[in-house]
Amino acid sequence: MQSVALQPVKMKTNRIKVVDSPDFPRSSVLQTTDLSVYYGEHCAVNEVSLSFPKQSVTALIGPSGCGKSTFLRSINRMNDDIDSCRTEGKIYYEGVDLHSLNVNVHEIRKQIGMVFQRPVPFAKSIFKNVAAGPMRYGVKDKRELLGIVEENLKKAALWEEVKDQLHTSALRLSGGQQQRLCIARALAMQPSVLLLDEPASALDPVSTAKIEELISQLKKDYTIVIVTHNMQQAARVSDEVAYFYMGRVIEHGPTEQIFNHPHHEQTAHYINGRIG
Amino acid sequence: MSAKTKDRLATAGLYVIVGIIITVLAGLLGFVFVKGIPQLSWQFITTPPQIFKEGGGVGPQLFNSFYLLVLTLMIAVPIAIGAGIYLAEYARDHWIIRCIRVLIEVLSSLPSIVVGLFGFLFFVLYMGWGFSILSGAFALSLFNLPLLVRVVEQSICNIPKSQREAGWALGFSKWETITTIILPAALPGIVTGVILASGRVFGEAAALIYTAGMSTPIIDFTNWNPLSPTSPLNPFRPAETLAVHIWKINGEGIMPDAAAISDGAAALLIISILFFNFTSRFIGNWMFKKMGAN
Amino acid sequence: MMAKTIKEIEHTLYRKNSKMRTERFGKSLTFLAVVLTAAITAAILFLVFSKGLSTFIMNDGSVKDFFTGTTWNPAEVNSLGKPIIGALPFIVGSLAITGISALIAGPLAIGAAIFMSEIAPNAGKRIMQPVIELLVGIPSVVYGFIGLSVVVPFLRDLFPGSGFGIAAGTIVLSVMILPTVTSLALDAIQSVPRSLREASLALGSTRWQMICKVVLKTAKPGLLMAIIFGMARAFGEALAVQMVIGNASVIPHSLFEPASTITSILTMGMGYTVMGQVENNALWSLALILLLMSLFFTIIVRMIGKGKSA
Ligand SMILES: Nc1ncnc2c1ncn2[C@@H]1O[C@H](COP(=O)(O)OP(=O)(O)O)[C@@H](O)[C@H]1O
Ligand SMILES: [Mg+2]
Numbered sequence: 018m019q020s021v022a023l024q025p026v027k028m029k030t031n032r033i034k035v036v037d038s039p040d041f042p043r044s045s046v047l048q049t050t051d052l053s054v055y056y057g058e059h060c061a062v063n064e065v066s067l068s069f070p071k072q073s074v075t076a077l078i079g080p081s082g083c084g085k086s087t088f089l090r091s092i093n094r095m096n097d098d099i100d101s102c103r104t105e106g107k108i109y110y111e112g113v114d115l116h117s118l119n120v121n122v123h124e125i126r127k128q129i130g131m132v133f134q135r136p137v138p139f140a141k142s143i144f145k146n147v148a149a150g151p152m153r154y155g156v157k158d159k160r161e162l163l164g165i166v167e168e169n170l171k172k173a174a175l176w177e178e179v180k181d182q183l184h185t186s187a188l189r190l191s192g193g194q195q196q197r198l199c200i201a202r203a204l205a206m207q208p209s210v211l212l213l214d215e216p217a218s219a220l221d222p223v224s225t226a227k228i229e230e231l232i233s234q235l236k237k238d239y240t241i242v243i244v245t246h247n248m249q250q251a252a253r254v255s256d257e258v259a260y261f262y263m264g265r266v267i268e269h270g271p272t273e274q275i276f277n278h279p280h281h282e283q284t285a286h287y288i289n290g291r292i293g
Numbered sequence: 294m295s296a297k298t299k300d301r302l303a304t305a306g307l308y309v310i311v312g313i314i315i316t317v318l319a320g321l322l323g324f325v326f327v328k329g330i331p332q333l334s335w336q337f338i339t340t341p342p343q344i345f346k347e348g349g350g351v352g353p354q355l356f357n358s359f360y361l362l363v364l365t366l367m368i369a370v371p372i373a374i375g376a377g378i379y380l381a382e383y384a385r386d387h388w389i390i391r392c393i394r395v396l397i398e399v400l401s402s403l404p405s406i407v408v409g410l411f412g413f414l415f416f417v418l419y420m421g422w423g424f425s426i427l428s429g430a431f432a433l434s435l436f437n438l439p440l441l442v443r444v445v446e447q448s449i450c451n452i453p454k455s456q457r458e459a460g461w462a463l464g465f466s467k468w469e470t471i472t473t474i475i476l477p478a479a480l481p482g483i484v485t486g487v488i489l490a491s492g493r494v495f496g497e498a499a500a501l502i503y504t505a506g507m508s509t510p511i512i513d514f515t516n517w518n519p520l521s522p523t524s525p526l527n528p529f530r531p532a533e534t535l536a537v538h539i540w541k542i543n544g545e546g547i548m549p550d551a552a553a554i555s556d557g558a559a560a561l562l563i564i565s566i567l568f569f570n571f572t573s574r575f576i577g578n579w580m581f582k583k584m585g586a587n
Numbered sequence: 588m589m590a591k592t593i594k595e596i597e598h599t600l601y602r603k604n605s606k607m608r609t610e611r612f613g614k615s616l617t618f619l620a621v622v623l624t625a626a627i628t629a630a631i632l633f634l635v636f637s638k639g640l641s642t643f644i645m646n647d648g649s650v651k652d653f654f655t656g657t658t659w660n661p662a663e664v665n666s667l668g669k670p671i672i673g674a675l676p677f678i679v680g681s682l683a684i685t686g687i688s689a690l691i692a693g694p695l696a697i698g699a700a701i702f703m704s705e706i707a708p709n710a711g712k713r714i715m716q717p718v719i720e721l722l723v724g725i726p727s728v729v730y731g732f733i734g735l736s737v738v739v740p741f742l743r744d745l746f747p748g749s750g751f752g753i754a755a756g757t758i759v760l761s762v763m764i765l766p767t768v769t770s771l772a773l774d775a776i777q778s779v780p781r782s783l784r785e786a787s788l789a790l791g792s793t794r795w796q797m798i799c800k801v802v803l804k805t806a807k808p809g810l811l812m813a814i815i816f817g818m819a820r821a822f823g824e825a826l827a828v829q830m831v832i833g834n835a836s837v838i839p840h841s842l843f844e845p846a847s848t849i850t851s852i853l854t855m856g857m858g859y860t861v862m863g864q865v866e867n868n869a870l871w872s873l874a875l876i877l878l879l880m881s882l883f884f885t886i887i888v889r890m891i892g893k894g895k896s897a
Contacts, residue, residue, distance in 0.1 A: 095462060113598050124600050127464035137459040140478040140584045149473060150463045186584055199459070206463055300793035307706055310698035311715075314769075317762060318722055321733060375620025383614055384621075393625040400628040402885045404823025406850055407878055410857060410871075411631045414638070418862060435631075438624050466606040468613035489724070496726025499825040499850075503857055536728045540826050543735055552736065559729050566724050 046071040046240050047092065047129075047210055052106035054084070054091050056099070061087040063264035064106065069210075069257075074232060074241040076251035076272070079261030080287065085244045088261070089212045092242070093129040094122050110210070127154075130203030134215040136195035138187035143170075143179050146187045146198055150206045165205055173201035174231050193224020200231065211235065213243040217250065229254050248288055252276055260284045322563070329560025332553055338561065341509075342538070347550040351558050353509045356525055357426070357532035358565075361505060362494050364430035364528065369437050370487060374476075376438075377445025382471055401439030408436045409500035417504060424531040429505025436500050437490050444486030448479040481580035488573035492566045498536035506531030507541050535562050632878070639875025642868040648672050653872065659836045659852070661869035672869045674849075676838045678876065681848040683753050684828065685821045688760040692768050693814045695761075697803075700772035705798055716773070722766035731827030734759035739831055746843045751833030754842040759827050764817035771816055775809025776802055808891045815891070819884035823877060825850035849873045 045068035054062040062084040069075050077085045087096065094115065096102040108115040115125055127150075139146050147166045148156075156162055166183065170176040175197040179190070187198055196216060203211060213232070217225040225247075232241060232254045245251050251258055252272060259269040260281075268275060268284045279285045336350055343349030376397075384390045412432030422428045452475050460470030509532055512525045519526040533541065539558045542551045642648040642661075648670050656673020665671050699719075703711025738758050743750030779802050787797040803810070833845025834855055853873055860867040 093462065095458060098458075098461065110600070111598065113600050115600075120600050121602055121604065121606075123464040123466055123604065123606050124602055125464075126462055128600070131462040133455065133459065133462075135455065137455045139456065139459070139474050150465075153463075153465060153469055153473065188584060202463065296793045296796060300795040303795040303798075304706060307698050307702045310695055311702045314695055314699050314765065315715075318718070318766075321762065324733060324737065325729065372620045372623060375617040376624050379614070379617035379621045383617065393621055396625040396628040398889075399882060399885060400624070400631070402819060402881050403631065404825065404850065404877055404881055406823065406825040406853055407635065407874055407881075408631065410853070410874055411634055413857070414634060414862075415630070435627050438627070442624060466610045468610045469606065471613070492724045496724070496728070498726065498728045499854070502826075502854070536726050539728045539732055540830065543732055543830060555732055555736075559732050562726055562729060566726070567721070570721055570724060 045069055046111055047242075048109045049088075049092075050107045050109070052088070052091065052104070052108060054087050054096065055103045055105075056087075057101045061264055062091065065261075065264075065266050067259055067266060067269060069240055069242055071240050072236060072238070073256040074236050074243060074254050075257045075259060076255035077242065077244045077259050077261060078246070078248070078251055078287070079267075081246075083261040084264040085261050086214050089131075089214050089242060089244055092210075092212060093126045093131055095126075095131065097122065127206050128208050129210040129212060130206055130208035131212045132196070132199050132203055132214065132216050135219050136192055136199050138190070138195045138198055140186070140188060142184045143187045143190070143198060144183040147201050147205050150202065154206075166201075169201040169205040170198075172204050172235070173197045174227060174234070175201055191224070193220045193227060196220060196224065196228060197231065200228075200235075204235075208239065210240045210242070213241065215244050215246060218246060225250070248276075260287065262287075325556070325559050325563055328556040329558075329563075332557030333560060337557055341511075342542075342554070343548055345548060347548060349548060349550075349554065351535060351538060351554070351561065353512055353525075354533055354535045354538040354558070355561065356514075357505070357509060358495055358534040358536070360525065361426055361429055361433065361501075361532060361534055362491055364426060365433040365437065365494050366487065366491065368430055369434035369441055372434070373438055373441030373445050374483070376442045377449060378471055378476070380442065381446045381449035382467065382475070397439050397442060400435070401443075403436075405436055405497060405500040408432055409503050411435070412500065413503035422529060424504065424506030424508075425529045426505055426532045427528040429501050429532065429534075430528075432500045432504040433494050433497060436497070437494060440490050440493070441487065444490065445479075445483055448482030448486065449475060451482060452478045478584070481577050481584070484580060485573045485577035488569050488576065492569040495534075495565055495569065496536050496562060498534070498540050501534060501537050502540070505534065505537070507533050507537055509533045535565075635871065635875050635878050638868060638871035639878075640872075642670070642672065642865065642872040646670055646865040646868055648865075648869065648872070654678070657838055659869075661866045670865050670869065672872070674869075674873060674876070676836050677847050677849045677852050677873065679838055680753065680756075680832070680846045681822055681850070681880075683846075684756045684760055684832075684848060685818050687753070687757045688764060688821045689814055689818045691757065691761040692765045692817055696765055696768035696772050696813065696817070697810055699769045700776050701798060701802070703769075703773055704776045705794065705802065711773075716770075719766045719769050719773075723770055725766075727763060727824055727827040728830075730759050730763040731830035734827065734831040742843060748841075748843040749833065749845065750843070751831060751845045752839060752841075752843045753832070753846050755831040755833075756828045756846075756848070757842070759831055760821045760824060763824065763827060764820050767820060768813050768817040771813035772806075772810050775806040775813060778809065779805045808894060812888050812891050815884055815888050819881055819888075822880055822884070823850065825854045829854045849877050853877070 048068035050066045051064045052062060052066070053060060053064050065088060077088065079085055090096050091104055092108060096104065104116070110125070110129065113120065139149065141149070144166055147169055148162045151162060151165050156165065167176060170179065175194060178194060187195065190198060217228045220228065229250060232243065235241060243255065255272045257270065258272050258275040260267045260275065262283060268279060268281050275284065276288060279288065338350060338355055339352040340350035341353050342351060409432055412428055412435070416422050416428035416431050417424060456474055456478060457470055460474045465473070510530055511523065512530070513523040514525055516524045517526055518524050519528065521527060522530065535558055539555050539562065542548070543555055548554065643650055652669065653672050653674050655675055656671065657675050658671050658673045659676065660671040663671050703715050734755055738755050739750040742755055783801050783805060784797055787801045792800065828848050829851035832848060832851050834847055834851055835845035836847050836852065839846040853870055856870050860870060
């Protein structure tokens, strides 16, 4: 992981000169500075500054209601659609301020994929679930679509299980399969960042293990941010951990350090309470 | 009287009430079917009515009813889907929206004769369409719009929020999410509602007597050019429907077998309504199943 | 500054696509549909009001005559030179039919709803509810036709007179609105929380006491709404009534004499008058009454609904 993080990032547009974020570390693809999110008066995320190295997994941990989901949702600007929600501070993705005026929010969500806590398959066939995104973006050729569907179902480790029933309803799949389908659907948009909000918390242990395995695989190509309540899971899949409490990041560092030598007592309490 | 006795008496009373209701309603259906079904024959449902002698049928009327239904749905359903989408997905709590909702509710509560008279004034006279299928179809569309809008809005609202968020998270715009994800998911509910509304359209008469008219010209069922005056498809010809026909021959029918014809026509009408009722259930269930929802 | 401009051109996040345009297009298109629906209502209201009021404004009709006069002959003028537009017989006919139907159908429907929800919930749900829902969809001409072929001859045999009249109309309308009112009443009763019932039974009430004290009391606004819905339907029904009421424009002396309602006179008259003339405008005034009454019913239902949710 370290070696990955130290490599200079090959940005899609590497001629960018980053003017409005002078302290932007070149290795991180995604970074927030003093990000605060309010629901009305209530401050759900409080001046959070985090950066996410490319091709790594960062786990966000912390008690319920501490703002992890809110933080995650503000990255791909899903909170725009909530009327009472207001955001302060900056989010940079490949050096671009995601709140700047001319950024296309649909393009953000295309490049920063998201998977939710509960699997949300569309009431369509498995094929159409994965193909929905590419079709919207102009891929019409049936053969090409089939290629995309196969590729992404394989990436999501679902292909072998569903290759003979691509045209049956996605609602017939088990919960774990549905969640992997949702991951495949997100991957089909060719994102570079994946935001996973407790992707395995509604699943059985076997499915959970499959999802974790999958995350370790996907790390090679994607930058992953995962919210989880499961400390073992965080320890197994993540390279870095950020501990949230009451909307603030209390501690952020390499997984090993956070789990073995946390700087803050509170972090230790939370992790031990969770594990023990 | 003790509370126990009262309880027993009241229960007995309720049984009596239900007995009365069941007798009346069963008698009603029984009457129509027992008297009407013997009248039904292929000849009855295909030949035109006779004015002075026996043996006429209701062929054109039956055709008119279905044709009017199709035209009405073609006009009303797209508008209802549009309006339902807006009210379910875009409308904020704003005084304009509240006014609009009140207006739609008022429209749904207007008596059909009032809507028919408006249609008479506007479509028949002002637009100059005369007594015609088109005027009738528009009047019926107005009359059924509020119901259809409610059906669409309700079906869309029943789709969980998470489906929308999943669409947005793929980079879909709101509109794309609605058209490619929400609307297909809401389709079974919409179809069920539309077919149920079809029953209402099919049986409506008061809104039609001054719009689609009370007569049917001689039509030639071999001529399917919609522009020809004798074509059944010509939307500018007057068209008496089955329901209107029942009303008319009971008021001014001079054929000797008017009663028998009404019996047959009433049975036909109720059978059609039953048909819509069962199809809506059947298709709704089938679509839900096909989508894999349990 | 310069660097920023370059960036905006270069990064894919700044890529424009047609989404914004289709979004605006879709939103406007659907908004148009909403506005159209509302505009239609406004147009109907406007037309009926302007036509209905023109009897009094253009043709110099007297509002007092309209509501109190008993002779309907708009083509002629009375000694004051005003058209003879006494609509009282029709208004009385409509109100009588609506009121009596509600008195008959209301208790029956509530009784049936109680039965279906409290006494025999299984049979109620499996058999009666689908049948009732089916009966809601039976067209009103069928009710009128059955009234004409069964109710009218029946009344003719039992009572003096032709059998046509308020009584026949009332019977037909009661049966017609019964399924609707039952179905709505059932919704109201079923929405009473189970816990309230159980609490009452636990306190030692009999079932009937529980029904009276808890179920009916809690469901009262909903039951009222159900009955008013039925009344609105009865008041606005045209053909079923017109077929059995006898269509005589007088105030009847008994329930078994021919009478008229607003809707029956509208159904009969509109085809025989010429647009713009006083006979025709007078009919539109009747339509206006019909419309005002339906607004009135809607407002009452809304008010009860508001009170219920508050
Ligand atoms: N849509 C919303 N509107 C108002 N408050 C919200 C909304 N979503 C979350 N919150 C509040 O924001 C805080 C953080 O919630 P969330 O981000 O979901 O926490 P977590 O995911 O860490 O459990 C909570 O106090 C929650 O009540
Ligand atoms: Mg959460």
